[in-house]
Amino acid sequence: MGGAMTRGERQNLVKGLAFISPWIIGFAVFGLYPILASLYYSFCDYDVLNKPAFIGTLNYQDMVHDSVFWKSMYNTAYFALFSIPLGMALALIIAVGLNQKIMARSVFRTAYFLPSIVPLVGVSMIWIWLFNGGGLVDHGLSWLGLPSPGWLTDEHWVKPTLVLSGVWQVGGTIVLFLAALQDVPKSLYESAQIDGASAPVQLRHITIPMISPVIYFNLVMGIIGSLQEFVRPFVMLGGPGPNRSALFYAINLYQNAFQYLNMGYACAMAWVLFVVIILLTWGVTVLSRKHVHYGGEG
Amino acid sequence: MRWTSKLLIHAVLLFGALVFIVPMLWMLVTALKPIDQAMTSPPSWTPHRWVLTEGGETLTVGLDKMPNDTTPDSLVSVGCAYRWLIEIQGEPVPVRFTDGDGPGEAATLNIAVDYHIQAQIDGDWLPAKVQDPLAALAAQDPVSVVVIDADGYTYRKTVKPDQLRRTFDQSKQDLRASFGQSQAMAVPAGSLARSPIDWDDRLELAHVQVEQRQVRAGALSKHIALRWDNFPKAVSAMERFPDYLRNTLVLCVLTVIGTVISSTLVAYGFSRIDWPGRDKMFLVVLATMMIPFPVVMVPLFSMFKEFGWIGTLKPLWVPTFFAGAFNVFLLRQFFRTIPKDLSESARIDGCSEIRIFWQIILPLAKPAITVVALFQFMGTWNDFLGPLIYLTDQKDFTLALGLQFFQSQHGGTQWHYLMAASALVVLPIIVLFFFAQRTFIEGISMTGLKA
Incomplete structure (x- = not known):
């Protein structure tokens, strides 16, 4: 900038800073300070009651040998790996269906969207009730002649149950896909039809490339969200679940911070999570440069 | 598009939409049921009640489902609930029997009634503990009492006689309140009246007795009944x-x-x-x-x-x-x-x-x-x-x-109240959605498209 600011520029600077001052104060107090403090605490033994004591990288070293940490990492990776692709595929299929010339489109759209706004604690209650032994889901299965597993009691079924119940709330993703689908020029499909391209070919070569920016956006949001999954497993299992099968990363972190008061260790875990999120987002972004097609680039 | 594929798309979308809506519907249906209908097999989508009509009187009775192959004259076993009441100062009060389960044949019956002493503190009637409660009620002088307030704090107070009263326990919740008292008495057999109660109320009222009775199937009828009062009950639970x-x-x-x-x-x-x-x-x-x-x-x-x-x-x-x-x-x-x-x-x-x-x-x-x-x-x-x-x-x-x-x-017991409470948390958001549907969809699109 230099010192060569005109009077008008200086006035604007003062006015601009005045308008954004709530954010500056808020960022300093509720953003920057906590980030720096958290980084510092991650190298400390800290229990909130006593002053933090610097212990170097001990928290991070402990993490490497902490089997509970790795279990929570595994649970979270499992959950993300299944729920993101499943949710996105389902959302895309439903959005493509809703984008056809169909009757009562707005009724269908409402039905698919509604679950996504239900408060998470309410959602958890509904699923506890549905997956309860002898509950509605079990009845449905026995009506089809299928056995019912211990959805929330068998350690091998807990995570699939959480994935399934999470997929129920893909409404937001559906709306985003639908908005993107409506922007795909109809002429592309018309010329493809003249060339005799089948529906799957059209999906693969027109629809998916044209909505790839939204796929990328949903993927990034999905990664950030599912790595921090907390409320549903916490409420539905009321704890870490059988053999810690529902001990997700964020729950493990919460327990360390507020139940065992290992706040330094919790901060170290939070930083590892932050780094993982950044790396994955970066990785997805690099991949997307090759495959994501932004409209107008030709 | 060919009509077959169009039909297929509609069928798939309809099936999917049902799957998406069923969990919320099941929550609402459960919220409107009594607890014994919450876990029936097969599940029932209609909260209902079985009504027994006998000699002009109607009564809600307990029945899981009508047995197969019944004719109007075949006998069906149903649950009936009732209480024994005694009249004290014009008020019907439920009694319990201190020797045995029922009145039996004896001419004099040993019974007890449960009650609470309440003291009026700053306008509120609070449960109170008094030495020799019946004497205190009759006394003319101020008495010293221990009261417990809504937050569970207890303290000692001295109150005037008109700030003291006795209430008889009508519900199980009344019985559970602090400082419960009971009064034993021996009464002539004729002073008790048997009063049938609604089968749904048997879990809430005090001193309920249940029995299985054989009744004519033709006297039973099934009615859709939505238990709206589950909502206030869930709120107080x-x-x-x-x-x-x-x-x-x-x-x-x-x-x-x-x-x-x-x-x-x-x-x-x-x-x-x-x-x-x-x-x-x-x-x-x-x-x-x-x-x-x-x-x-x-x-x-x-x-x-x-x-x-x-x-x-x-x-x-x-x-x-x-x-x-x-x-x-x-x-x-x-x-x-x-x-x-x-x-x-x-x-x-x-x-x-x-x-x-x-x-x-x-x-x-x-x-x-x-x-x-x-x-x-x-x-x-x-x-x-x-x-x-x-x-x-x-x-x-x-x-x-x-x-x-x-x-x-x-959790795990009062499913109907849990679902009613969940509905109270969920429904305002759903109602809000229907009022602001356009804003919602636009908002979601705004978050994504400009990113």
């Missing part, structure tokens, strides 16, 4: 529900006000004024959206602890007065679409910046502000982790936290 609701509403109002005021100001500063370094600074705003909450969770907690805010609502609303990055981003996108000329000509006319903000930009930005306010309202209503970390006292809980607390206390 949650005990602190009014507090939860008040806290949630207070937080919703404060956070919406805070978010709208601060985010519009900041977004204005980032879009309608040209100042050096503005766009670089905005990149910092965007970058803060990447920070996961767990990273700042612990330092925020210890900071709020220093402020003495833990166990108050403050950590949940004060930060919203300092503009969240996401809302600033949404509003800035919108403010940028408003033509620059509007501001420029106002500036030439000598309008101050704050007047331009208030009188020109804000009225034009109503749609975007509505989206931000709506999302903030929902975010606060739904928030669980924040209240879980910062609130310590049950009276400060929000609905989301209170619901989880109720489930952890009573």
Whole structure:
């Protein structure tokens, strides 16, 4: 900038800073300070009651040998790996269906969207009730002649149950896909039809490339969200679940911070999570440069 | 498109939509059932009652389902509930038998009635403990009592005789209240009356007896019956529900006000004024959206602890007065679409910046502000982790936290109340959605398309 600011520029600077001052104060107090403090605490033994004591990288070293940490990492990776692709595929299929010339489109759209706004604690209650032994889901299965597993009691079924119940709330993703689908020029499909391209070919070569920016956006949001999954497993299992099968990363972190008061260790875990999120987002972004097609680039 | 594939698409979409809606419907249906219908096999989608009509009298009786191949004259075993009542000072009072289960053949019956002494303290009738209660009731002089208030605190008070009364326990909840008393008596057999009660009420009323009776199938009829009173009962089972609701509403109002005021100001500063370094600074705003909450969770907690805010609502609303990055981003996108000329000509006319903000930009930005306010309202209503970390006292809980607390206390038994309570948390959001459907869909699209 230099010192060569005109009077008008200086006035604007003062006015601009005045308008954004709530954010500056808020960022300093509720953003920057906590980030720096958290980084510092991650190298400390800290229990909130006593002053933090610097212990170097001990928290991070402990993490490497902490089997509970790795279990929570595994649970979270499992959950993300299944729920993101499943949710996105389902959302895309439903959005493509809703984008056809169909009757009562707005009724269908409402039905698919509604679950996504239900408060998470309410959602958890509904699923506890549905997956309860002898509950509605079990009845449905026995009506089809299928056995019912211990959805929330068998350690091998807990995570699939959480994935399934999470997929129920893909409404937001559906709306985003639908908005993107409506922007795909109809002429592309018309010329493809003249060339005799089948529906799957059209999906693969027109629809998916044209909505790839939204796929990328949903993927990034999905990664950030599912790595921090907390409320549903916490409420539905009321704890870490059988053999810690529902001990997700964020729950493990919460327990360390507020139940065992290992706040330094919790901060170290939070930083590892932050780094993982950044790396994955970066990785997805690099991949997307090759495959994501932004409209107008030709 | 060929009609077969069109039919297929409709069928698949319809099936999917049913799957998406069934969980919520099942919640509502369960919320309107008595508990014994909640877990029947096969599941029933219609809350109902079985009514026995005999000699002009009707009574709700207990029956899981009508056995197969019944004719109107075949006998069916149903559950009947009743109580034995005695009249004391004109009031029918349920009794229990101190020797045996029922009146039997004896001419004199040993029974007991349960009651509470209540003392009027500052206008409220509170349960009280008195030495020799019956004598105290009859006495003319002030008496010393120990009372227990709604928060469970006990203290000693001296009250006048007209501030003391006796209430007979009618429900199981009455029986559970502190300082229960009972009075044994021997009464002639004829002074008791057998009074049948609604089968649904047997779990709530005091001193209920049940029996299986063989009745004619033709005298039974099934009626759809929605138990709307499950909602008030769930509310009172949650005990602190009014507090939860008040806290949630207070937080919703404060956070919406805070978010709208601060985010519009900041977004204005980032879009309608040209100042050096503005766009670089905005990149910092965007970058803060990447920070996961767990990273700042612990330092925020210890900071709020220093402020003495833990166990108050403050950590949940004060930060919203300092503009969240996401809302600033949404509003800035919108403010940028408003033509620059509007501001420029106002500036030439000598309008101050704050007047331009208030009188020109804000009225034009109503749609975007509505989206931000709506999302903030929902975010606060739904928030669980924040209240879980910062609130310590049950009276400060929000609905989301209170619901989880109720489930952890009573889950697995009172399904009908749990679903009624869940519906009370979920339905306001659903109703809001139907009023603001367009805003919702536009808001969601706004978050994605500009990213």
